[in-house]
């Protein structure tokens with residue numbers, strides 16, 4: 115077997131890791147993961163770590179679930195890949211039917227792609243072209259949230275609001291209208307949660323009015339601004355934004371790339387607000403966290419606006435090489451089967467409150483300014499001063515210490531700015547949750563002083 119140090123040396127020679135200052139990797143080498151099973155990642159030395167971030171918010175049923183593995187193997191033997199223009203195949207047909215069914219056919223049209231960013235780009239471009247196709251070509255702008263995050267491609271960056279992901283690329287971005295994030299800890303309206311009434315949605319109304327009918331779509335992540343700092347906001351804000359978008363004649367694009375498939379407690383987070391969007395963007399958990407696949411779901415009304423004579427210029431000229439990859443579709447179908455077989459949403463419903471209760475008790479720890487929880491996600495925002503809520507810098511040594519202590523205690527954590535969080539697989543049992551929480555608490559007690 116090759117010495118782990120040799121893998122790391124070779125990695126440093128040729129790889130370029132995402133969101134990573136490569137100059138520090140020599141002194142802080144990446145973790146060499148050899149295999150994964152269930153909730154665990156195993157390193158080359160045989161140490162095991164709870165995957166407390168679901169490998170970038172993807173894993174649903176645990177790593178290497180035999181049912182998904184079998185489905186992928188079977189599909190690989192039959193049809194590995196084929197283009198999806200002028201061709202179709204059973205896994206894509208079945209998956210599109212299943213996804214449409216999950217929206218009770220409110221969103222019966224499914225456009226496949228291969229990652230979260232492409233799912234969002236598709237929605238942005240479809241919305242824009244829809245308005246042109248129906249003769250309302252003046253609707254060319256987008257309204258989005260500060261602290262929203264939708265991916266790293268140009269359109270996604272343009273409608274995102276997390277500066278660290280955008281600021282270096284400003285010259286290639288298009289302008290978008292923005293409103294403050296519904297961040298209840300630092301309420302933009304100065305309200306308390308008790309007197310909230312989603313007053314911050316007024317800013318959305320003002321922007322829509324100011325734009326004078328030029329907004330093609332409002333885009334946001336429902337209930338959880340994940341990369342923006344695990345900000346959890348009330349369903350009333352979402353339902354009010356949905357109402358406003360409708361009344362101002364703009365589409366609503368909901369990005370459920372991170373929140374979809376039970377992560378927040380319901381199949382899709384928007385269900386908790388009783389909202390059905392014009393576009394629903396899905397990826398990550400779509401395949402249970404095993405394969406790159408994405409889908410953008412939309413309404414019949416949108417779809418029909420693209421029909422017509424081929425020469426009429428209404429066709430949606432967008433596609434990706436791996437659109438509807440059969441193996442990805444097979445993995446997604448197996449993953450959806452597991453929701454039913456394991457009654458997964460009911461399991462989340464019984465485990466999630468325990469997660470919320472436990473993390474709320476961490477509020478008393480030093481430096482913990484805010485505690486947030488939804489479904490299988492829990493986050494602690496660390497501050498310099500609990501009174502003033504002055505944020506702790508993301509570079510503060512406490513975050514590196516938390517990661518290191520986590521690893522020492524068999525817990526893989528990846529702090530996000532000034533936020534420490536757990537983003538757990540939906541299959542996590544009560545016993546496993548207790549174990550994860552006890553390790554997390556040990557990490558917190560050792561690094562928060």
Ligand SMILES: Cc1ncc(COP(=O)(O)O)c(C=O)c1O
Nearest residue numbers: 229230231263264265369371372
């Ligand atoms: C809400 C949301 N949208 C889009 C994306 C982009 O997904 P991908 O990294 O697969 O392009 C992410 C990634 O974290 C996300 O959290």
